[in-house]
Amino acid sequence: MIRPLWIEVDLGALKSNFQTIRKLVEPKTKIVVTVKQSAYGHGMIPVAQTLAAAGADFFGVGSIEEAIQLRENKIKQPILTLSAVFDKFAEYFIRYNVRPTVVDLSFAARLNKEAAKKKRIVPVHVKVDTGMGRLGLYYSDAYDFIYELAKFKNLYLEGIYTHFPAADTEREFTNSQIDTFNKFIKELEEKGITFKFHHCANSIGIVDYPESHFNMVRPGLILYGIKPSAKINLSFKPVLSLKSKIIFVKQIKKGMGVSYARVYVAKKPTQIATVAAGYADGYPWALSNRAKVTIKDSYFPLAGRVCMDHIMVDIGSRNDIKVGDEVVLIGQKKGLKISAEDLAQWAGTIPYEIVSGLSSHIPRVYKHPRG
Numbered sequence: 520m521i522r523p524l525w526i527e528v529d530l531g532a533l534k535s536n537f538q539t540i541r542k543l544v545e546p547k548t549k550i551v552v553t554v555k556q557s558a559y560g561h562g563m564i565p566v567a568q569t570l571a572a573a574g575a576d577f578f579g580v581g582s583i584e585e586a587i588q589l590r591e592n593k594i595k596q597p598i599l600t601l602s603a604v605f606d607k608f609a610e611y612f613i614r615y616n617v618r619p620t621v622v623d624l625s626f627a628a629r630l631n632k633e634a635a636k637k638k639r640i641v642p643v644h645v646k647v648d649t650g651m652g653r654l655g656l657y658y659s660d661a662y663d664f665i666y667e668l669a670k671f672k673n674l675y676l677e678g679i680y681t682h683f684p685a686a687d688t689e690r691e692f693t694n695s696q697i698d699t700f701n702k703f704i705k706e707l708e709e710k711g712i713t714f715k716f717h718h719c720a721n722s723i724g725i726v727d728y729p730e731s732h733f734n735m736v737r738p739g740l741i742l743y744g745i746k747p748s749a750k751i752n753l754s755f756k757p758v759l760s761l762k763s764k765i766i767f768v769k770q771i772k773k774g775m776g777v778s779y780a781r782v783y784v785a786k787k788p789t790q791i792a793t794v795a796a797g798y799a800d801g802y803p804w805a806l807s808n809r810a811k812v813t814i815k816d817s818y819f820p821l822a823g824r825v826c827m828d829h830i831m832v833d834i835g836s837r838n839d840i841k842v843g844d845e846v847v848l849i850g851q852k853k854g855l856k857i858s859a860e861d862l863a864q865w866a867g868t869i870p871y872e873i874v875s876g877l878s879s880h881i882p883r884v885y886k887h888p889r890g
């Protein structure tokens with residue numbers, strides 16, 4: 520690493536967050552750890568290996584490619600893809616022993632045909648919509664679809680699930696989704712259609728809606744130590760830090776501008792440190808003139824706009840800060856803390872986008888758990 524920009528991933532914190540989730544749900548409840556999009560930017564394989572060792576029951580991925588990557592790295596647990604896949608790729612689910620999310624009959628028919636050819640029974644999870652408006656038929660339109668699915672001889676209806684769009688902001692709506700899902704499952708049971716697993720809880724569901732746990736939950740954000748809502752009072756530990764170094768320091772005079780569009784103008788003589796991180800690394804441009812970083816024992820403000828691969832920081836009159844000093848963009852050190860939630864708030868976005876948007880070209884350095 521010559522350009523000084525890296526991500527530190529604390530796998531011990533990840534393991535501890537998994538254990539916290541384990542305690543929040545009933546012992547019989549299965550945990551699907553969500554590792555899609557490079558485990559929210561943390562790096563899928565080391566994260567998956569740590570969670571497998573910690574006792575994860577299932578892995579949730581966003582694509583069949585991610586599932587194959589897990590298999591090629593010796594992850595043995597059941598894997599569920601949480602998105603829809605074109606019919607022509609149905610065969611991969613059999614070849615790599617991966618559970619698909621089924622949302623339409625043509626995919627199911629293709630999968631059933633491929634499974635029959637290989638004399639296999641493929642477990643699938645059916646997704647229904649109870650208010651997200653995304654994948655899956657709206658539940659009231661889904662009965663016939665599920666009756667048809669139940670006829671396929673080589674598919675096993677292992678799971679049924681739904682997803683919350685607004686569990687952090689709309690309690691009544693979310694409770695009514697849980698009710699609807701319960702009734703839906705009961706009606707199917709009355710028709711003789713049962714599923715081994717029922718699931719709907721994402722992170723916020725797990726921490727804030729115990730009645731949404733059923734017998735399977737799907738945590739993402741809280742695994743990575745990020746809170747889905749500021750109100751939550753649980754101690755999840757941040758897993759990711761983003762760090763860089765100062766590559767240049769100079770004095771500027773009162774009235775001089777810093778960076779593009781000169782939105783930052785020095786009110787008095789000061790020193791500006793240039794740091795090797797920018798928006799092409801996933802440090803959002805929207806943080807321009809708003810974010811803070813930590814250097815040594817203090818917070819310092821960004822000066823002006825975020826550039827493609829640089830930011831500038833106003834370090835005032837500090838004469839102990841020099842080229843080569845470490846700069847923490849996300850992370851905690853000496854009682855100072857900058858979280859992904861802080862960056863999201865400053866940038867007007869959500870912490871999911873902050874961590875998953877960190878460029879894959881940034882080297883990840885893994886700190887392994889003890890024991």
Ligand SMILES: *Cc1c(COP(=O)(O)O)cnc(C)c1O
Binds near residue numbers: 738
């Ligand atoms: C990503 C994802 C999750 C995890 O959501 P968090 O809010 O990060 O806990 C759960 N379910 C589905 C279907 C997902 O795609």
